[in-house]
Amino acid sequence: MFHASNDGERWEFVRSFAFGAAGPVRTGFGVQAPTGEGCKVTFDDIQFEQETLQSLRDGS
Structure with missing residues (x-):
């Protein structure tokens, strides 16, 4: 899940995704x-x- 916030208090759901890797994952x-x-x-x-x-929609 990816959430974003402008103030660090209210987080909004942006998108859901899966890495699909069995080992370590690198992110950026x-x-x-x-x-x-x-x-x-x-x-x-x-x-x-x-x-x-x-709750996946509000980041809590």
Whole structure:
């Protein structure tokens, strides 16, 4: 599951996906601006937690 937040408090469901790999998985971050002049992005406070969410739609 991929969730995103602008404030670190309210998380919104973005999409669901599976890696389909039996071994270790490498991940990365990317951004896109499908319309307009593009965008400038800064990633900060990135955390990974392996947990089961109670609600897939609201990130809780």
